[in-house]
Amino acid sequence: MRFVEYRHPVAGFTMELPEAWERVDSVAGVALITVEPERDGWFRSSIVVTIEQLASSTTFTQWTEAADGLVREALHRYLLIDSEPVEIGGHAARRTLAHHTTKDNHAVTMEQWILAEGGCGYTLTASAGTLDYDHIADMFGVIANGFRPGPGYKP
Amino acid sequence: MSDILYDAESGRLRLDRAAFDRLVAWAAGRLAEAPPGLRAAGLVDEHERLHPYLSDRVDAIVDPVCRVIIRTQDANGRQRSHDGWVAGTAASLLLAHNGGDDRCELAGLHPTFLPEAVARLVGLGPRPRLTDVVPVLLSPTVLDDLTDPDPERRAAASDWLRSTAPGATEQTAAEALGTRILSRWEAVVTWDAQRRRSPGRRGLHVIDTPAGLWLVEPVGSNLLASPTTPSVVWRLLTTLLPRDDELDFPSGGRQAERPTLDGV
Numbered sequence: 001m002r003f004v005e006y007r008h009p010v011a012g013f014t015m016e017l018p019e020a021w022e023r024v025d026s027v028a029g030v031a032l033i034t035v036e037p038e039r040d041g042w043f044r045s046s047i048v049v050t051i052e053q054l055a056s057s058t059t060f061t062q063w064t065e066a067a068d069g070l071v072r073e074a075l076h077r078y079l080l081i082d083s084e085p086v087e088i089g090g091h092a093a094r095r096t097l098a099h100h101t102t103k104d105n106h107a108v109t110m111e112q113w114i115l116a117e118g119g120c121g122y123t124l125t126a127s128a129g130t131l132d133y134d135h136i137a138d139m140f141g142v143i144a145n146g147f148r149p150g151p152g153y154k155p
Numbered sequence: 156m157s158d159i160l161y162d163a164e165s166g167r168l169r170l171d172r173a174a175f176d177r178l179v180a181w182a183a184g185r186l187a188e189a190p191p192g193l194r195a196a197g198l199v200d201e202h203e204r205l206h207p208y209l210s211d212r213v214d215a216i217v218d219p220v221c222r223v224i225i226r227t228q229d230a231n232g233r234q235r236s237h238d239g240w241v242a243g244t245a246a247s248l249l250l251a252h253n254g255g256d257d258r259c260e261l262a263g264l265h266p267t268f269l270p271e272a273v274a275r276l277v278g279l280g281p282r283p284r285l286t287d288v289v290p291v292l293l294s295p296t297v298l299d300d301l302t303d304p305d306p307e308r309r310a311a312a313s314d315w316l317r318s319t320a321p322g323a324t325e326q327t328a329a330e331a332l333g334t335r336i337l338s339r340w341e342a343v344v345t346w347d348a349q350r351r352r353s354p355g356r357r358g359l360h361v362i363d364t365p366a367g368l369w370l371v372e373p374v375g376s377n378l379l380a381s382p383t384t385p386s387v388v389w390r391l392l393t394t395l396l397p398r399d400d401e402l403d404f405p406s407g408g409r410q411a412e413r414p415t416l417d418g419v
Contacts, residue, residue: 084384
């Protein structure tokens with residue numbers, strides 16, 4: 001698979017993305033949606049980046065706990081499988097692995113990385129059909145580890 | 156007397172093993188007519204037709220592409236064994252009741268949800284990381300003793316494990332593994348291995364401790380317990396089912412009759 005260097009036109013964050021995947025970075029409230037090409041009814045793997053402004057009084061732990069609560073409420077049959085502290089580009093981050101069921105009744109494995117930098121909270125959410133996950137998990141990890149927040153960006 | 160509870164609204168079916176065996180025998184054509192208990196519970200109508208909610212589940216049992224066995228053992232040695240059958244677009248799980256009797260629930264699911272079902276059954280979730288811990292070689296007997304219902308046997312196995320650890324790193328590992336086991340579980344999928352490159356079997360064996368997860372693999376006549384993570388275990392669960400190329404049949408024609416799992 002070929003990759004391209006992507007830089008968000010406003011937020012300035014950078015990451016490597018599969019060249020063939022569709023990219024949309026003009027949706028309100030979502031910095032980036034990138035989706036693999038259509039595969040005849042299969043669940044399309046995707047990576048979504050969101051950015052939110054963090055109150056100065058909010059700690060990283062408070063933010064991640066609040067984010068966990070929202071995800072748990074929003075996703076059907078949410079099952080948290082793993083959670084671990086990690087580091088992305090020198091920033092403290094947290095990785096979670098979970099499973100949920102979509103409205104279309106797809107079994108989806110979701111891997112999420114969240115990190116805070118410069119008053120911004122960045123969330124990378126990578127999703128794959130559960131039986132596809134093993135094929136794509138390493139790529140998700142490489143993409144997440146190559147993510148770099150935009151310097152000085154304020155939402 | 157059979158014990159069948161069927162909710163035709165939800166499709167939830169609870170029954171004992173004997174009733175399950177009769178259901179499968181009838182569905183497979185080994186009985187001339189449906190046993191009265193199946194009719195009385197609403198599983199079969201007066202025209203000898205299975206309730207529509209059950210068709211996929213029972214079809215998967217009668218003509219599976221692969222079989223699944225999930226064995227669990229808790230900290231007190233209580234064992235449960237769940238059976239599964241997977242066909243192209245449907246799977247069934249016969250879930251053992253946790254009361255220790257032979258009551259079961261026959262659940263239906265799409266095969267893509269099998270990893271999730273196993274994860275929920277075994278309580279897979281976030282665990283501490285076993286850092287600076289080396290793999291531990293065990294005899295099957297020691298592992299059985301570590302999860303034995305008898306607390307004295309468990310304690311003796313734990314003491315033995317720690318006493319035989321040769322160095323500091325092995326001692327740390329023995330402490331982590333031998334102090335307390337939350338559960339031990341195994342998930343195994345088997346299928347017809349017509350091709351030499353098809354293993355016909357894939358499984359994983361996990362020990363869950365308060366210190367973290369261990370993956371158990373056979374090494375000769377012994378078992379090697381290696382520290383692992385829920386993420387690794389999840390990836391292995393997602394690869395348990397056979398791929399299309401592992402289900403090919405060289406005689407031709409037969410493959411077309413059998414559903415495959417990729418792309419469902």
